Amino acid sequence: MDIFKKCYDFTDANIAREQGYYPYFIPFSGGDDTVMVYNGSAKIMIGSNNYLGLTHHPEVLKAAQSALMEYGTGRTGSRFLNGTLDIHEQFEKELAEFTGKQAALIFSTGFMTNLGTIATILGKDDVVIIDKLDHASILDGCHLSGARILRYRHNDPDDLKKILDDLPKDVGKLVIVDGVFSMEGDIAKLPEICEIVKSAGARLMVDDAHSMGVLGPEGNGTAAHFGLTDQVDLIMGTFSKSFGAIGGFIAGDADVIDYIKHHSRSMIFSASLPPSVVASTRAALKIIKSEPKRRQRLWEIGTYMRAGYQKLGFDTATSETPIIPVIIGDNMKTFAFWKMLFEEGVYANAVISPAVPGNSARLRTSYIATHTQKQLDFVLEKFQKIGKQLAVI
Numbered sequence: 001m002d003i004f005k006k007c008y009d010f011t012d013a014n015i016a017r018e019q020g021y022y023p024y025f026i027p028f029s030g031g032d033d034t035v036m037v038y039n040g041s042a043k044i045m046i047g048s049n050n051y052l053g054l055t056h057h058p059e060v061l062k063a064a065q066s067a068l069m070e071y072g073t074g075r076t077g078s079r080f081l082n083g084t085l086d087i088h089e090q091f092e093k094e095l096a097e098f099t100g101k102q103a104a105l106i107f108s109t110g111f112m113t114n115l116g117t118i119a120t121i122l123g124k125d126d127v128v129i130i131d132k133l134d135h136a137s138i139l140d141g142c143h144l145s146g147a148r149i150l151r152y153r154h155n156d157p158d159d160l161k162k163i164l165d166d167l168p169k170d171v172g173k174l175v176i177v178d179g180v181f182s183m184e185g186d187i188a189k190l191p192e193i194c195e196i197v198k199s200a201g202a203r204l205m206v207d208d209a210h211s212m213g214v215l216g217p218e219g220n221g222t223a224a225h226f227g228l229t230d231q232v233d234l235i236m237g238t239f240s241k242s243f244g245a246i247g248g249f250i251a252g253d254a255d256v257i258d259y260i261k262h263h264s265r266s267m268i269f270s271a272s273l274p275p276s277v278v279a280s281t282r283a284a285l286k287i288i289k290s291e292p293k294r295r296q297r298l299w300e301i302g303t304y305m306r307a308g309y310q311k312l313g314f315d316t317a318t319s320e321t322p323i324i325p326v327i328i329g330d331n332m333k334t335f336a337f338w339k340m341l342f343e344e345g346v347y348a349n350a351v352i353s354p355a356v357p358g359n360s361a362r363l364r365t366s367y368i369a370t371h372t373q374k375q376l377d378f379v380l381e382k383f384q385k386i387g388k389q390l391a392v393i
């Protein structure tokens with residue numbers, strides 16, 4: 001048996017390419033936050049996670065440039081050995097303060113943060129209970145840990161309670177939820193979840209990849225949004241979304257973070273976040289805190305677009321944030337919609353089954369505080385035109 005057989009037999013992507021509706025790995029050649037260029041033609045970007053538009057903020061760019069000149073391109077080693085810089089530690093203090101926790105630890109990606117945290121905290125005798133729609137990096141971290149994995153119905157605290165009630169009291173339990181769900185755009189029901197987790201004697205971790213900069217009084221995440229910072233044991237964030245770059249962090253009690261720091265394989269056996277990225281994300285954090293208007297504008301845009309889609313007759317599922325899925329139905333129709341939209345000058349993300357349940361294939365749309373009113377109305381006009389052509393509305 002040749003282990004490459006599956007690769008040679010895999011034809012789905014080539015068929016889609018030949019038929020001209022392949023929506024993935026589009027090589028953009030430039031652009032800024034709200035507009036990207038493909039083959040010389042501008043596409044309005046409604047498929048990024050650049051919620052505050054900080055990828056091109058002058059202060060953020062300047063910080064990256066000066067760190068590049070001061071520290072070089074990278075540390076060529078792990079945080080554990082030669083890779084720690086003064087700015088890593090300064091930034092960790094700022095992140096701990098921002099999330100209201102005792103300590104924070106930076107990883108080189110959000111994915112590695114989840115792998116490294118979950119697989120370090122859990123062992124084979126423990127049980128981890130996760131929302132069915134939690135991010136892939138959470139699920140992979142759980143598999144890596146060897147713990148028993150149980151999944152509850154999406155954002156259904158009653159189902160979570162049932163599962164916890166059936167577990168023995170003396171077993172170690174960790175509940176992990178996304179703060180904002182990346183494909184649905186809904187918010188975890190933290191008040192109910194916290195109560196259930198506490199009465200079960202479990203611990204709680206919240207993945208705030210899509211909440212940092214977006215939710216909370218200072219953009220400081222889901223727990224802060226609900227006033228429940230003390231009830232959430234571990235807060236995870238990424239720098240690949242509102243912070244406009246790449247990287248991740250975990251925040252919690254100092255002893256817990258120190259344990260993760262000395263045991264987490266995805267941190268210890270991988271090189272540290274490059275100085276230019278540390279500097280740009282630090283500058284982004286300053287702007288998140290000092291320019292609340294960006295967050296307010298993002299929410300105004302989210303509300304405007306959701307109402308706009310709904311008025312046109314589209315189904316936006318359970319969205320309640322600036323992430324708005326527009327449900328198209330089957331996979332082929334979603335590809336067709338995506339392609340027509342792209343040709344009209346708009347880029348959204350095509351998300352098909354099995355990534356989402358059958359017949360709920362969708363265009364995942366998400367917004368940027370810097371989108372102009374003209375761009376938003378252009379997008380709605382194109383959705384209306386194509387929605388009618390394809391009989392989605």
Ligand SMILES: Cc1ncc(COP(=O)(O)O)c(C=O)c1O
Nearest residue numbers: 109110111135137182209238240
């Ligand atoms: C909820 C969630 N967690 C973790 C990650 C991984 O983050 P990163 O892209 O920074 O590796 C993502 C990214 O898509 C995400 O959406």
